[in-house]
Amino acid sequence: MSEKVLMKGNEAFAEAAIRSGCRYYFGYPITPQNEIPEYMSRELPKVGGSFVQAESELAAISMAYGGAVAGGRVFVSSSSPGIALMQEGFSFLCSTEIPLVILNVSRGGPGVGGIQPGQADYYQATRGGGNGDYHLIVFAPSSIQEAVDMMEMAFRVAEEYRNPVMILADGLIGQMMEPVVLPNPIPDAVREGILKAKPWALTGTKEGRPHNVVKSLYLKPEELENRIMEMDLKYQKAKEQLVRYETNRLEEAEVVLVAYGSTARIAEEAMELLAEEGIQAGLIRPISLWPFPYEAFDKIPEKVKAVISVELSRGQMMDDVKIGSKGRFPVGLSSRVGGILITPPEIAADVKKVLGVER
Amino acid sequence: MKPVFEYTRGMLPEETTYCPGCTHGIAHRLIMEALDEKGLLGETIGVAPIGCSILAHHYMNIDMCESTHGRAPAIATGIRRVHPDKIVFTYQGDGDLASIGTGEIVHAAHRGERITSFFINNAIYGMTGGQMAPTSLLGQKTTTSMDGRMQELSGKPLRMAELIATIDGAVFVERVSLDSPGNVRKAKKAIRKAIEVQEKKLGFGFVEILSSCATNWGVTPVKALEWMRENMIPYYPLGNLKSPEEVK
Ligand SMILES: Cc1ncc(C[n+]2csc(CCOP(=O)(O)OP(=O)(O)O)c2C)c(N)n1
Numbered sequence: 001m002s003e004k005v006l007m008k009g010n011e012a013f014a015e016a017a018i019r020s021g022c023r024y025y026f027g028y029p030i031t032p033q034n035e036i037p038e039y040m041s042r043e044l045p046k047v048g049g050s051f052v053q054a055e056s057e058l059a060a061i062s063m064a065y066g067g068a069v070a071g072g073r074v075f076v077s078s079s080s081p082g083i084a085l086m087q088e089g090f091s092f093l094c095s096t097e098i099p100l101v102i103l104n105v106s107r108g109g110p111g112v113g114g115i116q117p118g119q120a121d122y123y124q125a126t127r128g129g130g131n132g133d134y135h136l137i138v139f140a141p142s143s144i145q146e147a148v149d150m151m152e153m154a155f156r157v158a159e160e161y162r163n164p165v166m167i168l169a170d171g172l173i174g175q176m177m178e179p180v181v182l183p184n185p186i187p188d189a190v191r192e193g194i195l196k197a198k199p200w201a202l203t204g205t206k207e208g209r210p211h212n213v214v215k216s217l218y219l220k221p222e223e224l225e226n227r228i229m230e231m232d233l234k235y236q237k238a239k240e241q242l243v244r245y246e247t248n249r250l251e252e253a254e255v256v257l258v259a260y261g262s263t264a265r266i267a268e269e270a271m272e273l274l275a276e277e278g279i280q281a282g283l284i285r286p287i288s289l290w291p292f293p294y295e296a297f298d299k300i301p302e303k304v305k306a307v308i309s310v311e312l313s314r315g316q317m318m319d320d321v322k323i324g325s326k327g328r329f330p331v332g333l334s335s336r337v338g339g340i341l342i343t344p345p346e347i348a349a350d351v352k353k354v355l356g357v358e359r
Numbered sequence: 360m361k362p363v364f365e366y367t368r369g370m371l372p373e374e375t376t377y378c379p380g381c382t383h384g385i386a387h388r389l390i391m392e393a394l395d396e397k398g399l400l401g402e403t404i405g406v407a408p409i410g411c412s413i414l415a416h417h418y419m420n421i422d423m424c425e426s427t428h429g430r431a432p433a434i435a436t437g438i439r440r441v442h443p444d445k446i447v448f449t450y451q452g453d454g455d456l457a458s459i460g461t462g463e464i465v466h467a468a469h470r471g472e473r474i475t476s477f478f479i480n481n482a483i484y485g486m487t488g489g490q491m492a493p494t495s496l497l498g499q500k501t502t503t504s505m506d507g508r509m510q511e512l513s514g515k516p517l518r519m520a521e522l523i524a525t526i527d528g529a530v531f532v533e534r535v536s537l538d539s540p541g542n543v544r545k546a547k548k549a550i551r552k553a554i555e556v557q558e559k560k561l562g563f564g565f566v567e568i569l570s571s572c573a574t575n576w577g578v579t580p581v582k583a584l585e586w587m588r589e590n591m592i593p594y595y596p597l598g599n600l601k602s603p604e605e606v607k
Binding site: 024026050052054055056058059060062063064065066067068069070071072074088089092096202203204205206207208211212213214215216217 | 400401402403404406413414416419420421422423424425426427430433434435436437438439440441442445462463465466469470
């Protein structure tokens, strides 16, 4: 088993990607994720991989498509405004069914925003900023350990579904240090088998097979509709197989908090504060943001008085919380934005306001 | 009996969708012939652009992918990292390469990527119906410059080959034209050399191919070739701008 090490989140993500068999990384500097391209530029050449500092995020995502279309295990990272520029590529990778793992170490927006942690890219990640009928598969870790453990799974899911997978982290877990157990590197034989499992990859025909073509253009509406329906089958399968979430003290709850990423850990502290005042709060922590764990909300007991979306954005996830709640409960919001982390007392105060308790 | 001419195995037996008088088809064939002659068809990966030639993969019998608009050189960069020994090229029009994709082409050259970019300069946006390109000539009428391109409004046409030649990472740069059989033969030679530059791992290669768009220029196929000779070649001089010793 691997040893426990103290590591900065961003470096742990990068190392986990390499151990997951990633050999190609393309990136453009942006805070708060600069440690990732820096780490990759140092470490990838040592394992026979390639790092390219792209001229822009548009180029970075295009290089990533190139590397992945050629059969490589490719990883890209950026932060909010850079991820915005990559949307062209995300839509294109989905349409061409090219696997890729994307990490967004998100910060406050809109526009340039700030460089402190944010969760305001929720719509961008789950609704897509690119054009057309497509989805990224999105996972949101709440600790460095969870992010690191997720990495290999993210590559496998991307390759199985032939669709990009996004890990939506935030500046907080990117920048903090925590003890972490790194996964063992995948064996060379497994890594080498990855390319062989991609018969569609562009490797040169050797004049021994018909040429491979990776395409996105379908001028005939019937063909395009068929394409989209085929993609949709995958997305329906993802909804059945990729939903991930955790619940905490749902059975005793009179109020339920919903929070993902770093915010979920803060929400758990707020639950303790509330318990001290005799208010029983439960938690739903979505781990997959797309597909969203709507079914978790069916487990909320009827007696619950309210469900509160706790997020570092102005009610973006709240839309999904409302869909999940199906009108059974009033839905409230507890949030700070602009790069300010919400505190447990602030969450507790918001909960009491929604419950109408003055205690 | 030895045949005097054989259709290259590099081209698939498809009828192209290109308009009468369009030279995309000739450019496709020259590249495929050059690869075929070198026995490289099975070792090559091509990137098609956004533009009329997005469907190049219908005709070129090699592994290929489509690209987002202008990003082909970045895509080729990614392919190159995974396949250090293959031949990798982009095929791009002037809207794709000289407008939306200027960043990608300049930086692929700047990094000295071991790829070849074939740049089809037809002085217009073909696929979208004849709008002005950065390469449209002064006075040239297009659907977005109905009175002719004006310098005050749109500047003077961009000479990409000259621009790329200033970048150290670009080791082979040549401008050729498809207006006449003699020039087509010269174009083929330049394409062969550009591929050799890649085989020998010397750096970035760039071949600008002056081409016609009879449909959007609003002339007959024959007139289009005359128009190239009378208007394009004087502004876009033909010839080699840069070549490494190894392929001279
Ligand atoms: C992002 C984006 N912007 C615009 C377009 C529309 N579009 C399609 S082809 C094209 C330009 C084609 O012109 P050119 O590169 O000169 O190639 P040609 O068709 O003349 O061969 C444009 C602007 C697009 N497909 N994608």
